[in-house]
Amino acid sequence: MIINHNMSSLNTLRQMGVNEKNTSSSLEKLSSGLRINRAGDDAAGLAISEKMRGQIRGLDQASRNAQDSISMIQTAEGGLNETHSILQRMRELAVQASTDTNTETDRQALQDEMKQLTNEIDRIAGTTEFNTKKLLNGDLQGATDEIIGRGTYDSTFANGSVKLSNIANVSMAGKTDVIHINVISGASISTALSSGVISFSSVLGNITASNIKISGNTIKLITTDYTTAAAALTISIVISNATSVKAGDAITISIRNGAIADNGNKSAVAQIGANAGQVLRIGISAMDSLSIGVRDALGNALDLSTQKNADGAISLVNNAIEKVSTERSKLGALQNRLEHTINNLGTSSENVTAAESRIRDVDMAKEMTTFQKNNILNQAAQAMLAQANQQPQGVLQLLR
Template identity: 65%
Template structure:
C-alpha cells in the first residue's frame, strides 16, 4: 500500500472536474439558449452564423429603408395630388375664359384666381419636404434621358385637320407654346390666290401665342398653300421652320371664325447628375440600390407660366382657349410623374416582402447553428450532474482508502 500518491483519488478528481466543467457548459447553454456562446464551442459555426447575422441585420435595415422610401414617395405623391386638383381647376377656368360671353370684370376675376393658383403650384413645389429634403423643386430629378420636343401631329381647326412638318429648327424645338392662327375673313375661294407676304399683312389671319416663346411675326404664308413658322424666340432669326402643308381644298375649307391650333413642347435636356437622385439602399450588400427621381413640378417646368414670369393670361378668348392645351400638357406631366412614383412604390412593397422573407429564412438558418436544443441539452446536463455527484462520491471513497494503513500501526 502507498500513501504518497493516491491515484484513485486523482482519477476521481480528474473525472469530477471534467463532469463539473461539462455541467457548467450545459448550464450556460441552458441559461442563454445558445449552443455557441464562445468561439471554442464551435469555431466554424460561429464564423458562418456571424456572416448570417450581418445579412439578417442588413436585410432588416434595408426593409426599414424601403419603408422610409415609400413614406417619401407618399409625401411627394400626396403633394402632387393637390397640384393635380389645382391644374384641374385652372383648366376649368381656362374653359370658362374661352367663352366670349364673359365681360372684362369676369375675366379679371378669372385672372386673379389663375394668378393665385399658379403661385400655389410653385409653393407646393418649393416647400414639399421629407426629412428636410425638398422633393418637387427639381433637386431630386437625378438621371433621366433626353426627351425630344413634342409637336402635335396635326393642327386642328373646325372643319378638319392638317398635317405638320417636322421641327427642324433647334431653337423652335426647345420652345413651349401654343400657337393659334385665327381665320378672320371668309375669303378663301381660291387657295392659289394667297400671296407670300406675312399672314398679318393679308388681313385674313390673326396670330397669337400663349406663352410668348414663339414670335408670331414669323408665322407667314409661303407658296400660297403653306403656313410656315420660322424661328422660336421673339428675338430669334433661325431659317428652319415648321410647315403646315395646306391643299387648296383645305384653304377653301377655312372659314371666318376657324382657328388652327398648334402645340409645342420643348425638348428636355438629359440629366446626368446622379447625386441629385434619391439612392435607396434596398439590400443588405453594397450596390443594392434603387434610384428614385422626381422632376421639377413648378409652374415654369410644367409650362403654365409665361416667359416674363407672369401666370397664364386668360384675359381674352383666344389666350384662354390656347391655355387649355398648355394646362392639359401640365396635367399629363404631373400624371406621368405620379404614375412613376406609384410604380416605384409598388416595387418597394414587393421589395419589403422579399427582404422580410429572406431575413426570416436566414434567421431560421442561423437558429439551427447558434440556438441550443433545450431538451437535448437538459439531458446532457442531467447526465453531467449525475456523473459529477458520482465522481464526488468516488473521490470521498478514494480519499479514505489510505487510512487503512493506520491498521498496520496498531
C-alpha cells in the first residue's frame, strides 16, 4: 500500500473531469440547438455549413432581386399600356381624317390633338421610371453597335445636280431604328426629302428602309434594325427617285472597312442567382414617338392635313401599335420567367436549408440521452472519488 500517490483517486478524478466536460458540451448543444457551436466541434462540418449559409442568404436575396425586377417590368408595362391607349386614339384620329368630308378647320383640330398625343407619348417615355431609372427612353435598350472610321466613305451621283463630299460619322442604332449621316462639308442641303428607298447590301443580307429627311446639313435616315455586328463590311446606301432631285437621279454612299464599336448603352441586369454571373439582362427598347414611328426625324407629328397623308398615318400608327405590342409581350414573357425564377429560388433555398440543418443542428432527443448518461456518470464518479480518497486511510490500521 502507498500513500503518496493514490492512483485510484487520480483515475477517478480524470474520469470525472471527462464526464463534466461531456456534460457541459451537451448542455451547450441543448441550449443552442446546434451540434456545431465552434470549429472544434466539427471543423469540416463547420466549413461546409458556412458555405451553405452563404448560398441560402444569396438565394433569398436573389429572390428579392427578382421580385424587384418584376416591379420594374410592371412599371414599364404600365407606361406602355397608356402608350397603347394613346396610339389607339391616334389611329382613330387618322381614320377620321381619311375622309374628305372634313373641312380645313376639322383637319386642323384633328392635327392639334395628334400633336398633343404625340407629345404625351414622349412624356411617358421620358418620365416612366423605377427607383430613379428611366425605363422607356432607351437607356435600358442594351448595347448597340456603331460603324466608325472617318474618311472611309465614298459618295457617287448619277445624273444629279446635288454634290456631297467628306461624309463621315455614320452610326447604326440597333434599337432606335435611326441612322444619322452628318455632312461635314459640301453643298448646303435645305430641301426635305419625303420619299425614297435605302438599301443595305452586305454579306449579312439586305435591309430596306424609307422616309428620308434632310434638314440643313444633316441627313437622317429612318430605317430598320441592323442587328448583326461585324468588322470590315462593305455597305451601300442608295437613295433613288427622291423628290429633291430630278427623276432618275441617284445617290450612292459606300462604307468600306468600317469598324464596329459598342455605343455603351446598357440593359438592366438582374442578379437572379446566389453566385456570380447568374444574371438576367432586361432590355427595354426606346418607346418615344420617334422610335415607334409616329414622329418623323424632323420632329413633326403625323400629318393629317390631307386625305392621302391621313391614310398613310393609319399604316404608321398600325406599325407603332405593333412595336408597342411586341415590347409589351417581351416584358410579359420576362415577368413570367421571373415568376418561375422566384419559385425555383424558393425551392433551392428550402433544400439547401434542410441540408445545412442536417449538418449543423443538434438532434435534441439523442443529445438529451447523452446528457443524462454523462450526468449519471458524473454523479457516480463523484461518489467513487470519495471512496478512492478513503483507501489511504487503511494504512493507519497497520500503524496501530
